[in-house]
Amino acid sequence: MTNKIQIFDTTLRDGEQVPGCQLKTHEKVIIAKELEALGVDVIEAGFPISSPGDFLSVVEISKAVKNVTVCGLTRSKKDDIDVAAEALHHAKHGRIHTGIGSSDVHIKHKFKSSREQVLEQGVWAVKYAKAKGYEVEFFAEDAGRADLAFLAQLTEAVIEAGADVVNIPDTTGYCLPHLYGKRIQYLFDHVKNIDKAVISVHCHNDLGLATANTIAGLTNGARQAEVTINGIGERAGNTSLEEIAMILQVHKDLDLYTNIKSERIFEISQLVSSMMHMPVQPNKAIVGANAFSHSSGIHQDGFLKHAENYEIINPADVGVSNSSIVLTARSGRAALKHRMELLGHKFEGEELNTLYENFLLVADEKKEVVNNDLLVLAANMLVLAR
Ligand code: KIV
Ligand code: ZN
Numbered sequence: 001m002t003n004k005i006q007i008f009d010t011t012l013r014d015g016e017q018v019p020g021c022q023l024k025t026h027e028k029v030i031i032a033k034e035l036e037a038l039g040v041d042v043i044e045a046g047f048p049i050s051s052p053g054d055f056l057s058v059v060e061i062s063k064a065v066k067n068v069t070v071c072g073l074t075r076s077k078k079d080d081i082d083v084a085a086e087a088l089h090h091a092k093h094g095r096i097h098t099g100i101g102s103s104d105v106h107i108k109h110k111f112k113s114s115r116e117q118v119l120e121q122g123v124w125a126v127k128y129a130k131a132k133g134y135e136v137e138f139f140a141e142d143a144g145r146a147d148l149a150f151l152a153q154l155t156e157a158v159i160e161a162g163a164d165v166v167n168i169p170d171t172t173g174y175c176l177p178h179l180y181g182k183r184i185q186y187l188f189d190h191v192k193n194i195d196k197a198v199i200s201v202h203c204h205n206d207l208g209l210a211t212a213n214t215i216a217g218l219t220n221g222a223r224q225a226e227v228t229i230n231g232i233g234e235r236a237g238n239t240s241l242e243e244i245a246m247i248l249q250v251h252k253d254l255d256l257y258t259n260i261k262s263e264r265i266f267e268i269s270q271l272v273s274s275m276m277h278m279p280v281q282p283n284k285a286i287v288g289a290n291a292f293s294h295s296s297g298i299h300q301d302g303f304l305k306h307a308e309n310y311e312i313i314n315p316a317d318v319g320v321s322n323s324s325i326v327l328t329a330r331s332g333r334a335a336l337k338h339r340m341e342l343l344g345h346k347f348e349g350e351e352l353n354t355l356y357e358n359f360l361l362v363a364d365e366k367k368e369v370v371n372n373d374l375l376v377l378a379a380n381m382l383v384l385a386r
Contacts, residue, residue: 005248005258006224007241008042008200009035011272012057013073014238015228016046021276025057031275032061034268035229036068039259040241042224044097047073048087049080055087062091069135071095076125085132096129099139099167102146102154115150119157126161137165137200144170144203148183152190159191165198165224170213173206173236181216188221200224203239205231210239215247218256225258229272230280230287242269242286242318250312266319286313292323297332300325304334327374329363336374343371345378355381 012028015021023031028045035043045061046054062070070091074080076098088094100122101110107118122138129136138158143151155166168187170180184201188194201217201224203210214225231240245260269287273280282289292315294303302309307323315323325335333356340347340355347355358377363369 001221002223003256004223005218005244005256006041006198006200007039007245007258007260008044008071008202008224008226009040009228009241010044010202010226010238011035011228011232011241012061013044013046014226014234015232015272015276017234018232018237018276018278021232021278023057023275025053025060027275028057029060029064031268031272032065032070034264034271036065037261038264038268039261040068041259042069042071042095044071044073044226046087049074049083055083058084058087059090062088062094066092069093069095071097071137074098074125074129076100076121078128081125081129081132085129085134088134091134093135095135095137095165096132097137097139097167098125098129099137099141100125101142102140102151103142103144104147105145106142115147119154122154123157123161126158126163130162135164136162137167138163139167139169139202141169142171143168143183144172144175144180148186149190151183152187155187156191156193159193159197163197165200167200167202167224167226168217168222169202169226170204170210171202173204173210175203175209175213177209177212177216180213181220184217184220184222198223200226201239202226204234205236205238208236210237211243211247214239214244215254218248219254230269230278230284232272232276232278240285241265246286246313246318249317262317263319286318291315292320293326294323294335295326295328296330297335300335300338301332304338327359327363327369328367329360331363331369339371339374340378343374343378347381351381351385354384 032043045058048055048058058072072084072087074084084096107113126138199222201214201222203213225244227241228238231237242265248256294300299310
């Protein structure tokens with residue numbers, strides 16, 4: 001089995017479903033080109049039958065990118081597949097992503113159907129999509145809650161029908177990492193033709209476990225991860241691309257890799273955030289404003305002695321120009337001295353102690369002490385010294 005993990009980016013489909021995140025076609029094309037430059041393997045460009053705008057976006061993205069597979073989502077319905085096939089006409093590498101609910105909850109309460117009928121419809125959809133001449137990925141929606149034996153039966157049947165990729169989504173973000181990993185392992189142990197397809201993981205973040213579940217899926221044999229920039233997506237979002245790329249880069253022990261050019265991560269994160277009007281939370285891993293910012297005295301002192309004391313990623317590796325030290329009432333003398341030196345002022349010994357006492361008075365009044373405040377403090381020290 002290969003160690004390469006295919007990155008399937010669904011920022012423009014699952015991500016774009018978020019209220020307020022809708023993009024115009026030309027904006028989607030800009031993001032798609034950036035995703036191509038970032039090194040993703042597949043771009044899910046939209047759900048062509050859902051609206052004329054989505055159809056057009058899939059058409060234009062198919063024309064605009066060449067080194068990446070372009071994918072269109074469908075339900076297991078003839079019209080959906082016909083429209084997706086048409087939208088992908090210009091794609092150098094096109095993929096139809098079709099599927100149906102696989103859990104009993106979905107089968108009973110969404111489709112008012114039976115396992116047998118769902119299996120039959122899924123198999124039919126894969127064969128119909130395959131006949132259009134594209135790669136076919138099948139999604140077993142809500143696989144995280146599906147009966148495992150049935151999920152295995154369905155997986156085997158759609159692979160037999162010609163599916164190139166089978167997506168095992170934790171649609172509701174329900175699974176715990178060790179159990180999601182076991183689900184994937186179960187499929188490898190029970191689906192006899194599993195080596196004929198790539199198994200894909202698509203996790204939602206309702207319990208904050210999307211990234212952990214994705215990693216559990218990959219370490220149990222899945223070779224495609226479905227992700228979005230900044231983790232945007234339905235409800236609490238999807239697994240974030242930047243987290244998966246950097247986990248695999250930092251944890252060489254996992255012996256898995258992607259083609260992501262990590263130094264482009266920060267730029268695309270900012271682009272998606274501003275185009276979608278979706279701010280990135282400051283404490284977001286990898287791309288949040290505080291991800292490389294140190295604020296407590298103990299951490300600042302350790303960081304200034306040796307960055308690796310408190311950083312497991314070099315900010316340059318994700319395109320962040322440098323780490324930052326934020327000066328607050330929790331900061332220590334080392335950070336204050338360091339910042340003053342950057343501003344051209346050297347303080348040592350007793351002078352530094354006095355400066356620090358004055359600094360704390362300002363810091364208790366303000367959330368953050370900025371360079372202007374420090375220059376005033378330095379000027380006051382000079383007056384005192386006269
Ligand atoms: O979460 C999900 O199950 C999906 C499918 C359409 C793949 O987004
Ligand atoms: Zn989803």
